[in-house]
Structure formats: C-alpha cells, structure tokens
Amino acid sequence: MDFNPTDEQLMLRNSARRFVSNEYSLEKRRALSGSELGYSADHWRSFGEFGWLGLGLPESVGGLGCSFVETAILMEELGRAIVLEPYVSSAILCAHVLDRCGNEAMRVETLRELIAARCRLALAHWESSQRYDQSLPRTRAARTDGGFVLNGAKSLVLDAQAADHFIVSACVEDQQNHSLFLINRGAPGLRITAYPLIDDSRAADIRLDQVFVPASSLLEGPILSGAILDEAIDRATLGRSAEALGAMEAVMQITAAYLKSRVQFGQPIGHFQALQHRMAEMFVEVQEARSILYCGLANIDAAHTERTRAIAAMKVVVANAGRIVGGSAIQLHGGMGLTAECSVGHYYKKLVAFDIIYGGVDENLDRLVKQGIAK
Amino acid sequence: MNFEPNSEHDAFRAEVRRFFKDHLPPDLARRTYIGAHPPAVEDYRTCQRMLHSRGWGAPHWPVEWGGTTWSAMKRHVFMEELYEADVLDYGWQGTHMIGPVIIAFGNDAQRRRFLPPMINGDEFWCQGFSEPNAGSDLASLRTRAQLVGQEWVINGQKIWTSDAHYADWGFFLVRTDTSVKPQRGLSLLLVPMSSPGIRVRPIQSIHGGHDLNEVFLDGVRVPAGNMVGEAGKGWTYAKYLLDKERTASASLYQNKRELQKAKVIARQETINGRPLIETPAFARKIALIEADLLALQWSVLRLLADEKNSHDPDAVVSALKIRGSELLQRVSQLQIEALGPRALRACGHQENATAEVLFGTPEWPAHVPGRTAQFLYLRAATIFGGSCEIQKNIIAKRAFGL
Numbered sequence: 114m115d116f117n118p119t120d121e122q123l124m125l126r127n128s129a130r131r132f133v134s135n136e137y138s139l140e141k142r143r144a145l146s147g148s149e150l151g152y153s154a155d156h157w158r159s160f161g162e163f164g165w166l167g168l169g170l171p172e173s174v175g176g177l178g179c180s181f182v183e184t185a186i187l188m189e190e191l192g193r194a195i196v197l198e199p200y201v202s203s204a205i206l207c208a209h210v211l212d213r214c215g216n217e218a219m220r221v222e223t224l225r226e227l228i229a230a231r232c233r234l235a236l237a238h239w240e241s242s243q244r245y246d247q248s249l250p251r252t253r254a255a256r257t258d259g260g261f262v263l264n265g266a267k268s269l270v271l272d273a274q275a276a277d278h279f280i281v282s283a284c285v286e287d288q289q290n291h292s293l294f295l296i297n298r299g300a301p302g303l304r305i306t307a308y309p310l311i312d313d314s315r316a317a318d319i320r321l322d323q324v325f326v327p328a329s330s331l332l333e334g335p336i337l338s339g340a341i342l343d344e345a346i347d348r349a350t351l352g353r354s355a356e357a358l359g360a361m362e363a364v365m366q367i368t369a370a371y372l373k374s375r376v377q378f379g380q381p382i383g384h385f386q387a388l389q390h391r392m393a394e395m396f397v398e399v400q401e402a403r404s405i406l407y408c409g410l411a412n413i414d415a416a417h418t419e420r421t422r423a424i425a426a427m428k429v430v431v432a433n434a435g436r437i438v439g440g441s442a443i444q445l446h447g448g449m450g451l452t453a454e455c456s457v458g459h460y461y462k463k464l465v466a467f468d469i470i471y472g473g474v475d476e477n478l479d480r481l482v483k484q485g486i487a488k
Numbered sequence: 489m490n491f492e493p494n495s496e497h498d499a500f501r502a503e504v505r506r507f508f509k510d511h512l513p514p515d516l517a518r519r520t521y522i523g524a525h526p527p528a529v530e531d532y533r534t535c536q537r538m539l540h541s542r543g544w545g546a547p548h549w550p551v552e553w554g555g556t557t558w559s560a561m562k563r564h565v566f567m568e569e570l571y572e573a574d575v576l577d578y579g580w581q582g583t584h585m586i587g588p589v590i591i592a593f594g595n596d597a598q599r600r601r602f603l604p605p606m607i608n609g610d611e612f613w614c615q616g617f618s619e620p621n622a623g624s625d626l627a628s629l630r631t632r633a634q635l636v637g638q639e640w641v642i643n644g645q646k647i648w649t650s651d652a653h654y655a656d657w658g659f660f661l662v663r664t665d666t667s668v669k670p671q672r673g674l675s676l677l678l679v680p681m682s683s684p685g686i687r688v689r690p691i692q693s694i695h696g697g698h699d700l701n702e703v704f705l706d707g708v709r710v711p712a713g714n715m716v717g718e719a720g721k722g723w724t725y726a727k728y729l730l731d732k733e734r735t736a737s738a739s740l741y742q743n744k745r746e747l748q749k750a751k752v753i754a755r756q757e758t759i760n761g762r763p764l765i766e767t768p769a770f771a772r773k774i775a776l777i778e779a780d781l782l783a784l785q786w787s788v789l790r791l792l793a794d795e796k797n798s799h800d801p802d803a804v805v806s807a808l809k810i811r812g813s814e815l816l817q818r819v820s821q822l823q824i825e826a827l828g829p830r831a832l833r834a835c836g837h838q839e840n841a842t843a844e845v846l847f848g849t850p851e852w853p854a855h856v857p858g859r860t861a862q863f864l865y866l867r868a869a870t871i872f873g874g875s876c877e878i879q880k881n882i883i884a885k886r887a888f889g890l
Contacts, residue, residue, distance in 0.1 A: 114561070115490045116795035122489060182489045369888040389884035396799070396883050397807040404786035405779070411491030426779035479768075481775035487751070487765055 116407065122186055128163065129190035137194035139456045145197050146313035151274060152197040161230025166204045170212060174224040181348065181413050185355035185406065192359025195463045197313060199235070199272035203227060205352045207234035207280050209345040210293060214332040219295055223278065235276035237296075237319050238342065241268040245472035250291050252283040252321060260327040261285065263294065266320050271470070273317030274307045280332065281321070282342070290335035293342070294326050301325070312466035313459070340417075347424045350471050351409045354431045357467040358406055361399050361438040364460035368392065368442045388445055395441050398434035405430040418484055425480040432474050435464035497565045504566055508573035511538050520574040521749070522858035525865050526699035527576055529612065529654050535576040536583075536609030545607040546583040549591060553599065554607045560792040564735075571741035579651060582606045582613040584736070586659045589676070589729045593717035602657075602678070614655035614681070616646040616703055617726065623648075624878050626661075627670040627723065631705060633662040633677060635712065640664075640677055642685075642708040648872075652688045652701040655681050660705075661726055664719050674722035678714040685709070695864035696834065730873070734805045735788045737873060738812035743781055746819045750774070753826040753855045764826055773825075777818055784811055803887035806879035813869040813876065820863040831860045 118126065136156065145153055160166050168183050170176025177183075184205065191200065208227060211220050211234075226232040240250055252265025263283050270279070277298055282291040296303065302324040307317040333341055369392060372383030382388055405427045412423035439461035443450035450457045468474070481487070516531050539545045540554065547563050549555025558566070570577065587606055590598050605611040622629035631644025642662055652658065658679045665673035681688070685708035691700040717725055751774065754765035764770050787808055790797070797804050824831045835857045848854045870876045884890040 114492065114494065114789060114793045116790050116793050118489055182491075369890065372888075372890060383884075383888075383890040386881070386884075389888075389890050390877070390880040392888055392890060393806075393810075393880035393883035396803060396887050397810050400787060400799070400804060400807045401780070401783040401811060404790060405783035407489075407491060407790065408782055408786045410489075411493075423782075426782045429776065429779040430783045475772065478772040478775040478779075481778060482768070482771040486778050487754075487771040487774040 118186065122183060125183055126186050126190060129165075129187050130193075132159070132163075133190055133194040133196065137196055139454075139459070142195065142197065142313075142459075143453075151309070151313070151315045152199065156196075156198050157233070158230050160198060160200070160204075161228065165200075166230055167208075167224075167228035168204070170208060170224055170228060174212075174221055175228045176224070181351065182410055184352055185410055188352045188355035189359035189362075192356035192463075193363040195312070195360055195459060199233060199275045199314070201349050201352050201356070202235045202272035202276070203233045206236050206345050206349040209348050210236070210280050210332065210341055211295075213337075213341045213344065214293065215334070215337065216295075216329075216332045219330065219332060223295065232277040233272070233275045234278050234280060235270050235272045236345075237267040237270045237273070237279040238282045239269060240266060241318075245476060249284055250282045252281065252291075254283040254285045254292065254294065254326070256286060257325070260325060260329075261294065261331070263296070263321045263324045263326060266318065268318050270317050270319050271310075272315060273305060273319065274315040279303075279319065281319075282338065283321075285335065288335045290339055292334050293332040293338045295330045295332055296321075296324065296326055310466060312463045314466070343417075344420075346471055347420060348413060350424055350428055351406075351413055353467055353470065354402075354406050354409060354427055357431050357435050357464055358399070358402050360460050360463050360467075361395075361402060361435060364442045364457055365392075365395050365399055365438060367457060367460075368395070368445050371446055391441050391445060395438045398437045402431045402434040421480060422484050422486060425477040425484070428472070428477040429474050429481070432468040432477075435467055439464035494561055497562055500562060501565050501569060504569040505573065507542055508569065508575055511542075512573060512575055516576070517574040520576050523862045524858060525695065525697050525862065526651060531576055532578055532612070533609040536578045536607075539575070539578070540608050545578075545609075546587060549583070549587060549603075549607070553591060553603045560735075560794075564788070564792055567741050568744070571745045574745075577741075578609070579612055581615045581651065581655070581659075582611075585615060585729050586613055586678075589659075589716060589725050592728065593721075593725055597713065598678070598716065611656040612651060612654060614649050614652040614658045614701075614703075616649055616652075616658045616660035616679075618648045619645060620647050624875060626726070627674075629661060629663060629674070631660065631662045632666075633664050633675065635664075636709075638712050639709045640712060640715065642677065642679070642705045642710070644705050646703040646705070647701075648691075649688075649701045649703045650699050652681065652703050653690060653698070657681060658703070659716070661722050664722075668720070671723040672720055674726070675719045676716040676722040676725045677710060678716065679705075679708060679710050683708045683710065693865065694867070695861040697861065697865065731805075735791050735808065737805060737809035738784055738788050739816050739869070740784055740788050740812065743784065743812065743815050743819055746816065746823070747774075747777060747781060749855070749859070750777075750819060750822045750826055753823055753859070756853060756855060757826055757828060757830075759828075770826070773822060777815070777822060780811075780815060780818075784808075784815060787811070800886040803883045806874075806882045806886075809873065810870075810876050810879050816869045817866050820859075820866045823859045824863050827856065827859055830856050831863075833860070835859075835861055 164177050165187055167176030168179050169181055172178045211223050214220055254261040254263050279296050281294045281296050284291045302322040304320040305317045307315055310316050372388055373381050375382050409423050409427035412419050442457040443461055446457050449455050545554055547556045547558050583606060590602055619629045633640045633642045658681050660677050660679050661674055662677055663673050664675040685706045687704040689702040690698050692698055755763055757764045847857045
C-alpha cells in the first residue's frame with residue numbers, strides 16, 4: 114500500500130487547487146449561486162479542457178482512463194471551495210451508468226459529448242415516496258411503435274437545471290425491475306419544476322406525461338439496470354465523500370485561523386482550552402474521515418459485498434464527521450458563523466446536504482446490517 | 489496512491505495462525521478471552537516463551553537481540569493474529585518500552601545483561617514514571633537520585649506502577665539535577681525491585697483486580713552502571729519510549745477482538761425470545777462501531793505505510809489515541825448492554841480466575857465472566873498513556889498552533 118500521491122496525482126491536485134484559489138473566492142461563489150444558471154458555464158468548459166470530465170472514463174471514448182483515486186483527489190480540492198459546478202451528477206454518476214450500459218452507440222456518443230463539455234446529465238431515478246430506498250420506481254414505460262412511452266414523476270433530481278439529458282428509470286410494463294432511458298431535456302411531455310437546495314445546488318421535480326422515447330435511447334434493460342445504478346451511486350457517494358472531506362479540511366483551517374484572530378477578554382480566543390479541545394475533536398473526525406475514504410477507494414471496484422460494506426461504512430463515518438466538524442465550525446465562530454457573508458455556514462450546509470444525499474446515516478447502518486456485518 | 493492489500497503476507501498470516509493453534513494452551517487462551525486483568529504472571533511467561541521459541545518474542549527488536557526484520561505491515565499482520573488467537577500481549581513495560589530504549593541508548597553490558605532474560609520471559613519489568621504530584625505533568629516529578637560514591641541513592645515515591653508487585657526490575661525516571669529546567673534534570677535508572685528500601689503497596693481498582701501499585705523508594709542504592717545513557721537525558725529517553733510504537737495507541741487489535749466478543753454475547757442473549765443481534769436497534773449499534781473501527785483500521789494502515797500526512801505527525805498519533813481509547817470504551821459498553829441484567833454480577837478478578845467452575849450454566853453462560861470487570865477497568869483507557877484531554881492539548885498546539 115502507498116498512501117502518497119504520485120507525481121501525476123500531485124500535478125492534478127496542484128492544478129485543481131490553483132483553479133479553485135483563482136476562481137472560487139466566497140464572493141465569486143455567492144455571485145454564481147445567485148445567477149440563473151447557478152454555476153459557471155465557463156468553468157464547465159475549463160473542466161473539459163483540463164480533462165477533468167473524463168478522468169475515470171476509458172481512453173476509447175476520449176477519457177483519461179485513471180483510477181477513482183484521481184477523481185477523489187479532484188473532488189477533495191473542489192470540496193475545499195464548495196464549488197457549484199454539477200460535477201458529480203454528470204462526470205461520476207451518469208458517466209458511470211453510460212459507461213456500463215449495453216447501448217454501445219448511445220454510450221460512445223454521449224460520453225464523447227460529456228467529456229468535451231458539450232453536454233451535462235442528471236439522474237432522474239428517485240420519486241417522492243422513496244427515501245433513497247430500494248423500492249421500484251412507479252414511473253412506467255409502455256412499449257409502442259419504435260420505442261416507449263413514459264409516464265410518471267421524479268423528485269429531487271439533483272443538478273436537473275444544468276442537464277441536457279436525463280437518465281430516467283422506469284419499469285417497462287410488467288417487468289419486475291426497472292430499465293434506464295436517456296431522455297432529452299426538450300422531449301415533449303417532460304416538465305421540469307426547478308428549485309434550489311440548501312447547499313446552493315439546484316434540483317427539480319420532473320413530470321413525464323406521455324413522453325415518447327425511441328428504442329435507441331433504452332440504455333439498459335431490467336436485468337442489469339439495478340446493479341449498474343448501485344455501482345454508479347456508490348461511486349457518486351465516494352466522490353461526494355472526497356468532496357466533503359475537502360470541505361471539512363477547509364472549514365477546519367478557516368476556524369483555526371479565526372480562533373487566532375478573534376480577541377475576547379484581552380486575548381485571542383484560541384487561548385481558551387474549551388475551544389482548543391473542540392478544534393482537536395474536529396481534527397480527530399477529519400483524520401478518521403480521510404482514513405475511511407481510503408477504505409472506500411480501496412474497495413470501489415471490489416465484489417458487491419465488500420464494496421457495499423466499505424461505501425456504507427464510509428458514508429456513516431464521513432456524514433457523522435461532517436455534522437461534528439461543520440457544527441463546531443459555526444459554534445466556534447459564534448454569531449458570525451450564522452451570517453451569510455461568513456463562509457463557514459456555507460460549508461455547514463454543504464455537509465448537511467452531503468449527509469442526506471443518497472441516504473443518511475441510518476440507511477447506511479441498515480445497509481451494513483444487511484451485508485451481514487452484525488452476525 | 490495504491491490501496492492494493494499486500495497479498496505477500498497471506499502465507500505468513502497462515503503460518504502465524506497455525507503456530508498459535510498448535511502451541512497455545514486452550515485454557516490459557518480461554519483466560520485471555522475472559523480478560524482477567526492483570527493476567528497471571530505464569531500465563532505471561534508461557535506466552536512469551538512460546539513466542540520466543542519461534543523467534544517472535546520481540547519482532548520489533550534487531551535480529552542480533554532476538555528480533556526480526558519484519559516490515560511494519562508484517563508486524564501488523566502478526567498482531568492481528570496474536571489477538572485473534574487470544575495470545576497474551578506480553579508485558580509492555582519490558583519488550584515494548586524499556587527494551588528498545590536499552591537497545592538504542594544503553595551500553596553493551598546493559599544489553600547483554602537485560603535483553604536475553606527480557607525476551608525469554610525470565611524477568612519482568614515495571615515502569616516508574618508517574619508520581620502523586622506528577623501525572624499528566626510528568627516533568628514536575630520529585631523522586632531524587634544522588635550520586636554517592638559509585639552508587640545512585642534514590643528517595644521518593646511513584647504511583648500507578650502496573651505490575652510492580654511481581655516485576656523483577658523497574659525503570660525509574662528520577663531527578664538527578666535540581667539546578668536546571670525541570671525536563672533537563674531527569675535521568676533513567678534500572679532498579680532491582682528486590683532492593684532494600686523499596687516498598688510496594690497495592691492499589692485495589694474498581695474492577696476488582698489489582699495491577700496498580702504505589703512504590704516507595706527510601707534510600708534505595710543502585711550501581712552507577714544502572715543508569716541508561718547519560719544523566720540529564722531521561723526526558724528524551726522517556727519520550728522515545730512513549731513514541732516508539734506510534735500505532736499501538738489505537739488499540740486496534742484489542743478493539744477488533746472485543747467487538748467479536750460483543751457479537752458473541754448479542755447472538756446468545758435474547759430479548760422477547762429473539763437474539764439481541766437481530767433487533768434493528770442493536771444491529772445498528774454494532775454497525776456504527778464497525779464503521780468507526782474500519783476507519784480506525786485505515787488510520788493505522790496510513791501510519792504503517794508511512795503516509796506523508798499534511799498534518800503534524802504528533803497530532804495524528806494523538807488523534808489515534810483518542811479515537812482508539814474511546815472506541816475501546818464504546819465496544820466494552822456494547823458488551824455490557826448486550827449482557828443486560830447479567831452485567832450486574834460483580835465478576836471481579838478472583839472470580840474470573842476460576843471462571844470455568846462458576847460459569848457455563850444456563851443461568852450464567854460462559855460469555856458472562858470478565859466483561860463487566862473489563863468494562864470497569866477500561867475507564868482507564870482514556871487516562872493512561874496521556875489522557876484524552878492531554879492529547880487534545882497536543883493536537884491544538886501541534887496541528888493548529890493554538
């Protein structure tokens with residue numbers, strides 16, 4: 114085992130850090146989050162030019178063919194500045210579904226577009242009755258001449274506003290599992306109701322009302338769709354965990370600096386042991402979060418049981434760490450931590466959102482139990 | 489970065505496992521499983537001699553003194569198997585603490601005199617550092633040693649001295665110079681515990697066992713040659729000794745073994761006719777500890793693999809101590825919760841020693857003895873070796889400059 118980055122990985126880290134420090138001051142971030150798009154189209158093009166959109170994708174479709182370690186390194190840096198570009202949805206989650214799907218023509222064409230920053234994608238899978246659970250979507254696909262007609266509704270589709278295409282799950286007629294379809298944003302009958310989330314990202318509810326999908330847009334059938342989606346969500350969880358780790362590292366340093374500058378009772382408040390110990394507790398959490406992230410990275414391509422255990426444990430540890438680190442950062446800033454012009458509250462919201470997305474601590478504890486960890 | 493596990497150790501792991509299976513007496517393993525604290529001296533001796541006969545008595549020592557050339561990762565595999573098999577982890581004060589100090593800073597005569605009986609379990613050691621007024625604030629210790637002719641004459645008092653009641657030797661941190669800064673006036677002396685002027689008074693602990701002692705030193709004389717290294721460098725040696733096994737403070741192997749015990753209990757104890765482990769609430773508790781333990785394991789792996797951490801290394805080790813010791817208490821708490829009312833019975837040290845006679849009935853199953861006593865004993869985990877509060881002070885200073 115070697116936990117030290119290679120020269121290439123260091124270069125990736127440095128260029129990501131440079132990009133973020135040039136482009137992502139709190140002021141610039143706030144301006145972007147208030148814009149109509151919610152992120153920067155220029156940044157997205159830069160991501161494409163840097164090769165970031167195809168980091169883990171095969172060279173045959175224009176990717177760089179890296180392991181997930183590189184993606185994690187990038188995500189940690191993006192997390193340090195809580196960037197707004199919808200990277201996970203497009204370049205990790207949907208990219209993996211496309212890369213693993215059986216529809217070769219659609220796979221190659223869409224991935225090439227994605228890597229070249231010419232399109233973005235979002236996963237429209239969960240519905241309002243699902244708490245990121247394993248129940249089947251109620252959205253239905255009926256066979257028709259040359260394709261399918263979809264009816265249903267998706268809720269909390271992350272990064273929907275940025276997406277040119279959606280990967281939509283739906284059960285074809287009487288099939289016992291769902292299939293996956295690629296649907297254009299402009300498809301007739303598809304209605305998007307967008308809203309912001311607490312972490313300044315965007316999501317939407319999507320209604321599908323007699324939406325026609327050509328047969329060529331069926332990405333994967335009912336036998337493999339579930340497993341592919343599981344894999345993709347685990348990768349997205351891993352990416353978001355790296356991002357959360359970066360956010361925690363950053364907010365911890367911001368807080369330590371504040372304790373040195375804020376003076377009360379005639380001295381920097383960092384002199385007070387009660388506050389020092391709270392900082393130390395944050396430090397312990399961040400260390401453990403990084404360790405479990407590496408466990409997740411080590412197992413992301415492992416067999417199903419090992420992978421599920423590692424990713425679920427990772428989510429539990431990182432989410433718990435996020436609550437402590439984010440909450441403490443606000444507490445140590447006092448009232449200032451609650452203001453919109455102070456960065457720590459924005460980090461906190463990112464970490465709260467991370468906790469919830471794809472299933473929280475209890476759901477993942479139950480996943481661990483289901484994988485036989487308590488036997 | 490590369491997270492491939494080293495499969496090169498698979499054969500070694502099997503070899504270690506087989507050796508323990510063939511050589512560890514089952515009754516000794518059972519006593520270790522129960523975890524009476526402190527274990528019987530003879531059990532220590534048996535385990536140490538078993539290990540040394542195979543060349544594994546002190547794997548971290550140089551080969552010329554009976555050690556090995558194992559990598560840190562290989563020692564990790566060894567320790568996992570050691571705990572999995574319920575081999576007693578031999579007295580830390582000897583092979584793990586003073587042994588490496590004698591190797592690094594002692595002279596050849598000391599190495600020849602002390603290392604062979606140490607590694608063969610012939611002589612046991614205790615550590616005389618803490619004093620009534622020098623606990624966390626170790627540098628303020630007051631036990632004095634004065635050179636009279638060719639002898640050091642020691643006067644003072646030590647406390648919390650584990651195993652002093654049966655140890656053959658003690659290594660004592662004493663003040664040999666009062667005219668300099670507190671840390672610079674300390675020296676390390678090797679003292680026979682049978683010396684005239686030494687009185688050992690036992691301290692009974694809340695768990696019912698006795699391993700801690702007060703040690704009174706009243707005009708104790710040792711030859712000048714019993715000083716390790718140079719006078720005035722005791723603080724440096726003490727720090728070396730405490731820093732030596734950086735990953736040990738995680739208590740990783742013990743944590744893993746204790747969690748297995750918690751599951752054994754939760755499988756056998758029932759609530760409303762159902763095994764406790766099958767109830768969602770208890771299963772979640774186990775899963776949470778599993779997740780935290782997995783993180784701890786990877787923290788240890790990072791240290792073993794020499795990660796260039798962007799944070800201060802001392803702060804990283806302190807974080808490991810905090811998390812590892814708190815986890816030990818949580819795992820032990822889980823055992824107690826799983827035991828339910830049976831945890832109430834005072835199964836102290838004495839009773840544990842004869843546990844096979846007293847337990848193994850339907851009313852008092854074999855998984856009961858030892859757990860509550862250990863749970864009580866483990867309140868010490870967040871105190872010894874630098875309390876969690878001291879560790880937090882270290883982190884605040886080293887990681888953040890606060």
